[in-house]
Amino acid sequence: MPRKEIELPYRIEYLSILDADGNVDKELEPDMPDDLLLKLFKAMLAGRRFDERMLHLQRQGRIGTFPPIKGQEASQLGAVAALEAADWMVPAFRETLAEIWRGKPMENFLLYYAGYDEGSKVEDDRNDLPISVPVGSQMLHAVGIAMAMKYKAQPQVAMTFFGDGATSEGDFHEALNFAGVFQAPVVFVCQNNQWAISIPRAKQTHSKTLAQKAVAHDIPGIQVDGNDVLAVYSAAREAVERARKGDGPTLIECFTYRMSLHTTADDPKKYRSEEEVKEWEKRDPISRFAAYLKTKKLLTDEAVEKLEAEIAKEVQDVVDQAEQLMKEEVDPADMFHHIFAELPPTLVEQREEMLRDSSLGKKEVDHG
Ligand SMILES: Cc1ncc(C[n+]2csc(CCOP(=O)(O)OP(=O)(O)O)c2C)c(N)n1
Ligand SMILES: [Mg+2]
Incomplete structure (x- = not known):
């Protein structure tokens, strides 16, 4: 009856490819076509500007409560960019940009956050689920979808998003357990933005990382720099490929930061310091990606200026269209x-x- 050690894969990788100044690690730099890199940059910038406009609209009383995404653009986009259009995307409530990338019209966010149910409709050609506000509940839906894909021998994988706070919900552990047991083709993307409203990450778990929660389920887990779109994309691509070829689920922890408010009903000054926010602003996902693209000679200051003008017009058009729709008579039924x-x-x-x-x-x- 020996007392011995059982060997476990207790090693968590951390992946970072672009540093805060946009310098790249050449060994790890993913092979991505220039047009994809530029498309990601434009989407990130548009996401940031749309978010800012939404905040103004809420402050003007033109829409209701909404959760800003500032700072989490790379976590969201890097992950969904690794999906095929026919794959499944199962969001929580802070994946505005991931949803826009997947094809949700921006107007729908204005409608939804102004209380119009029309805004949560998923277009027939998208295999995505609507926003899910009950924290953590959507992860089980994603696993169910992935199990169905496997059962029906279809090639699609499911990707689901959730926050650091959601890892304290039973649903998270149940989802990982089922996904592991049934080797479901699902990718769990935890956007660890360090806060769950006013509860800091340290109060969610005694664990050093959230990625290590994968160990108990014997599935791969990785922590990535969530403000580095190249790192998130690389980890997500690997996880999606693994799922698609039948090798089961992965847990990706994107280490990022919620630079803005939890929702427009929140005042973070009451529970976190300005210094903390300022530190994270230095690691902004957009400026570092812009620096990388400029070094690669794919982007110039003039091109950014032109993009800004295009985006400003696009966002204005979206606001005008949504406000027009809101003037129409709606049926509460x-x-x-x-x-x-x-x-x-x-x-x-x-x-x-x-x-x-x-x-x-x-x-x-x-x-x-
Ligand atoms: C089951 C449940 N409990 C509580 C809430 C209220 N609530 C909304 S968001 C949130 C915090 C979620 O934190 P996290 O998972 O880290 O996501 P984040 O908001 O940071 O994106 C809470 C407690 C809820 N929506 N659902
Ligand atoms: Mg959080």
């Missing part, structure tokens, strides 16, 4: 659509009750 294929009796009752009471019209939606 639409809120019962796109939930169930067949409405359960309790909701049928609620819908009938609502239709009977004509005083019930548009209402503010709390996305808290």
Whole structure:
């Protein structure tokens, strides 16, 4: 009856390819076509400007509560850029840019955050799920989808997003467990932005990394610099390829930072220091990617200026279109659509009750 050690793969890789100044590690630099690099840059910049505009719109009372993404552009884009269009993407609530990359029209975000259910509709040609506000719940949906893909011998993989706070939910552990047992083709992308509203990362877990949560399930786990789009893309591409060839799930922890508010209902000055935010601003994912592209001679200051002008116009057009749509008469009964294929009796009752009471019209939606 010996007392001996059981060998476990207890080693977590950390991947970073671009430093904060945009210098690249040549050995690790992924092979990416120039047009993809430029498309990613434009999307990141557009994401940042759209986010800023959304914040202004909320402050002006033109939309309701929404969660900004500032600082997390590389984590989101690097991950989804590794997917094929036919793959599945299962977001939480802070994946605005990932969803835009996948084809969700920007107007839909304005509609959704102004309380119009039309904004959460997923176009028929997208294999994506709508925003999921209950923290952590979507990870199990992603695993279910991935298990179905495997069962039906279809080549698609599923990618799901969640935050550091979500790793404290039972759903996270159940999802990793099922994914491991059934070797489901799923990629778990944790956007560790260091905060879950006012709860710091250190209060979520005693573990050194979130990536190591993969060890208990014997699936690969990696921590990447989440403000480095090349590192996130490389890790995601590897994980997607692994899933697609039948080698099961991966957990990717993107080590990033929520530079802005949790939501527009939050004041982070109450629980974190300005110095911390300033430190992270030095690691901005967009400026470092721009520096890299300039060194590669793919981008110039003039080109950035031109892009800024194009994006400003695009965002303005989106706001105008969405506000036009909001002027149109809407049917409050639409809120019962796109939930169930067949409405359960309790909701049928609620819908009938609502239709009977004509005083019930548009209402503010709390996305808290
Ligand atoms: C089950 C559940 N509990 C609580 C909330 C309220 N809530 C919304 S976001 C959030 C924090 C989530 O933190 P994290 O997972 O790190 O994601 P982040 O907001 O940082 O993107 C909480 C507690 C919720 N939406 N769902
Ligand atoms: Mg968080």
